[in-house]
Amino acid sequence: MEDRQYLERQKKEEAEYEALCKRCGACCGSKDGDPCVELVAEPDGLHYRCRIYETRLGKRKTLSGKEFTCVELRDILGKSWGGHPECVYVLAMNGKTGG
Numbered sequence: 001m002e003d004r005q006y007l008e009r010q011k012k013e014e015a016e017y018e019a020l021c022k023r024c025g026a027c028c029g030s031k032d033g034d035p036c037v038e039l040v041a042e043p044d045g046l047h048y049r050c051r052i053y054e055t056r057l058g059k060r061k062t063l064s065g066k067e068f069t070c071v072e073l074r075d076i077l078g079k080s081w082g083g084h085p086e087c088v089y090v091l092a093m094n095g096k097t098g099g
Contacts, residue, residue, distance in 0.1 A: 017074070020088050020089065020092065021088060021089070022047075022086075022087075022088045023042070023047040023048050023049060024046075024047070024048070024084070024086045024087060024088075025039055025041075025047070025048030026083070026084035026086055026087045027073050027081065027083075027084070027087060027089075028048065028050065029062055030048055031084050031086070034062040034063055034064050034066060035048075035062060035063060036050070036060050036061070036062055036063075036068075036070070037060070037061050037062065037063055038050050038051045038052050038056065038060065039051075056070045057070050057071060057072070058070060073089060074089075077089055077090070077093060078093055
């Protein structure tokens with residue numbers, strides 16, 4: 001019973017974490033000019049989505065052909081990826097809220 005409750009809580013917390021994302025695309029290269037080939041701009045031109053989000057992790061390429069490994073953002077935020085000022089996770093990490 002405890003294992004099931006733990007897994008349910010973990011799933012709920014992950015969903016809440018994912019829901020914070022404002023889809024700015026910065027973590028996927030939208031702000032640096034060489035985004036992931038799987039990043040798609042929404043019609044509004046302000047928001048993005050990953051074409052293969054559920055299976056995104058692993059070896060990928062940018063539009064210029066540069067190879068990289070897609071990983072969970074929480075694993076690299078503040079470490080190998082310092083973030084972008086628009087990223088709500090960066091704002092939260094710095095004690096601010098993303099309006």
